[in-house]
Amino acid sequence: MASARVLRATPITLACGARQRLLTQVEQHASSLRWHAILLALVFGVMKTLTPEASAVLQQTGTMHLMVISGLHIVLAALFGWGLMRAVQRLLPLRWIVPSLPLLVGVLLAWSYAWLAGENPPAIRAALAFSVWTLIRWWGVTCTSWQVWLWCVALVFLSEPMMVLSNSFWLSCVAVAGLIFWFQWAPLPYGLRQGGQWALLRVVHLQCGITLLLLSLQWGIFKGISLTSLPANIWAVPLVSFVTTPLVLLALPLASFPPLSYRTWWLADRSLDVVFMVLKPLQRGWITIDEHYLAWSLLGWCGVIIWRFGWWRVYPASVAALVLYLVLQREAVPQPKWRVDMLDVGHGLAIVIEQEGHAVLFDTGSQWLGGDMAQYDILPYLRWRGTTPEAVIISHSHQDHIGGLGFLLQTYPALTVYSPFTEPGHRACIQGENWQWRGLRFTVLWPPKLVAHAGNDDSCVVRIDDGKYRVLLTGDIEIKAERRLESALRDELAADLLQIPHHGSKTSSSAPFLRAVNPRYALASTGRYNPWRLPSAAVIARYRQVGHHWVDTAQSGQISVRFFNERWQVLPYRERLLPFWYHQWFGVKRDSE
Incomplete structure (x- = not known):
């Protein structure tokens, strides 16, 4: 096997690509803002300018997923395109309206956002998954949530087999699988799933599920958990999803109008002030967990299964034995001197x-x-x-x-x-x-x-x-x-x-x-x-x-x-x-x- 190193390099051309030109333009508009590093991360997936302090706050409150381009942001971009196309269709004659056109515009905007993000693996995964969902809707295929999940995973592996080595891939897969599992095995009563007055309860229910079912991966990858991730996400997810991200998406097409663009970036920056105002105190909820307690992270999945099947009533001794095993599991392995x-x-x-x-x-x-x-x-x-x-x-x-x-x-x-x-x-x-x-x-x-x-x-x-x-x-x-x-x-x-x-x-x-x-x-x-x-x-x-x-x-x-x-x-x-x-x-x- 041969190896080489660069001794001298001469640029072929000094011209930048369209993405780099747009990135340079945005940096000029947003460089003076307090949270410009996070704004760049939300639009272009550029994480290198994120300060260690901000990164620590996001990781230790379990909100890092909001500030990197992932499935949530790709779907928001697609919804933005779908809503924009539906608004345009309202102005058109009925004979010109194509029902599937909003879906296609949504896919186009999703892939455009993935391109803006530098085609990083999480963005590509999300765009592929959204494309699969769009095709299913377009063709009118009837299938279960688990089938859609499996098709998406298979497509990701076909496009990039080495994704199996990615921590972020497994986090995404388990998060989606956990949500499907949670809503099927521990759903809210039907009455609470309807009406705007129960919206906050539904958000709390969702965050409880994702917090419980991702414990094993969080402990294994990040070596700890945040006891305050539930309130942190309840606070940050709506603000970032429905205020910050739409503002940065709106600021992009306004890049040719610097005063208007800067005002939009400024509003997005102020929204992050509100987000971090609550996240910083919640950072103290992070606790480091060593490997001896890794088995405890399975209690979330086991608890849902035991509750759903009623095993705690039918087999109380077996359930108690399982819990005792998980708690005392660290003592079962011989320890070296x-x-x-x-x-x-x-x-x-x-x-x-x-x-x-x-x-x-x-x-x-x-x-x-x-x-x-x-x-x-x-x-x-x-x-x-x-x-x-x-x-x-x-x-x-x-x-x-x-x-x-x-x-x-x-x-x-x-x-x-x-x-x-x-x-x-x-x-x-x-x-x-x-x-x-x-x-x-x-x-x-x-x-x-x-x-x-x-x-x-x-x-x-x-x-x-x-x-x-x-x-x-x-x-x-x-x-x-x-x-x-x-x-x-x-x-x-x-x-x-x-x-x-x-x-x-x-x-x-x-x-x-x-x-x-x-x-x-x-x-x-x-x-x-x-x-x-x-x-x-x-x-x-x-x-x-x-x-x-x-x-x-x-x-x-x-x-x-x-x-x-x-x-x-x-x-x-x-x-x-x-x-x-x-x-x-x-x-x-x-x-x-």
Whole structure:
């Protein structure tokens, strides 16, 4: 497989497409408004300018779906087109009126909105689904809601099979399936489904259903739930759906009239002021939930089924046993004494050593403009595990190892930091240092002294020992440091588990060093399709030739190692999943082999 990178680029033309010209025009009209980032997201699907504060409010109140172009917005655009065409038809002679024309205009506007959104997957999915519904109405086909749902899912898969990997796809599918299930299995009495006086009750009923039935996906994907999502959505959905979105749709055709366009954008901005006025206080309702309580998220679906069939009256003992199982399910799985998890952070390194609900981190992944791996990977993992970090060991100064330290210290100011370089507030991670932590002994084997800036060969090498099993963490040491270690501390290097030096580079993992360590398992943290082509095929062969089990994050995803009293096990994430067809493309086989 070949790889390439761009060295120099010359634009073929400086002319922009129609969408980009419209986007530039809208930015000029709305750039001074407070919520311009959300307005751009509503029209063009541009999320990169959304501030972290606004994003946190939306996520922690369960209203993020309102601010990104999805099925709701596509349907609103289609309804706008349908209503506009119906209004025009009222002015036409009866012989010119075509009954299906409003439906076709609605589809056209839906696809136009999807084009404005940059043809992002959620918008395309929604437009496809609306097109299926329109064809059913046009042809007069009689079918159930579940049949329409299945046809839409099938069409999405036919158009883009890789959609099966998308979290947003499953959220959309389960949300629609949950609504169908809710309205069929737990409907309101007939009298409450009629008349405007019960409209608020119907909205509350809908939001209750979607909140209960999406719990499992929310816990699994977002690692938490919002206790205030119900009032937040009851407040925000009508305002965004029937005030903000129609205003931004109206502002688009007015782009050629700047004063009028700006006034329309200003009104949309003021409507968001009203929305966020209530959402910000409701943000405090967000709670983080760890993996031990994931089974509880099924109580919504089970509760509806049990209530509908009346099992709580007929089989009270069985229902009580089911609830008890879900509550106590976390105790059924044998818990290890301690564990080591190499997180999948791309090209970089982040390892979590966990014991009794507390953790020590070894490196913190990389950093980039606008984010880092601590924010997007490490911290969500710690919260999902219900683990509190107490210390961080930084192997050396390179950004792919130290990038997330700043964010971690902002979140946990009391963290103890060990490093091999001179930095105020850091403890020395140099040869001879050792300490006990919750029954584990940490021994520093390298480097011999502190330096101002720690390079690869200054990496902090730490051995972790529980009296029976040993783990050796090596950072990015290269052959020079390996030789000095092998020469001076050969008897101290033996370990059951080795973090492969320098991501499997040819400049590391020398044969004498491997003989001294002699690990059963060797774990490498590597990024898939990284420009350095790491790990090296020669290094992989070197490990395998002498019988060491090689596992890396590029192929296997997160790697979890669990230590019990009489055994230990290595659990690569992707291999633990069922062998679906797409795993053959996304991780089971190595590209270089």
